[in-house]
Amino acid sequence: MEDKYLILSGKKQRAVLALISEPTIQAAAAATGIGETTLYRWLHDKEFQKAFYAARREIIGQSITRLQQASGKAVTTLVEIMSDQDKPASTRVTAAKTVLEMAFKSIELEGLEIRLTAIEDRLRQVFQWSG
16 A cells, blocks of 8 residues: 555554445444444544545556456457347447447547646646746
């Protein structure tokens, strides 16, 4: 986990792990032997929040990597279903629609990334000019 996670005491580290792995705060409290009230209090503590969010970001990052790794196979599957004349028309249409929606979304995201990069570049220029 990130440095923000590692600066916590052992109990708080266990609490973070329980909060990201258990379905509820109550279950996290039970799994760690830490009182539910204590967990709620820690969740309002700035340093604990930073560590908790850092741990969550790491998990999401790992999930995104797994999704990206599987995306090629997913597209292949959709294209195969879309092209399979033995499949019902409704199934092929759904697959085709999904492929098109994802293509449009990827173009939209690329456009947003280009715009964001331009904004960031402009901000760098502004800050260089002002000081």
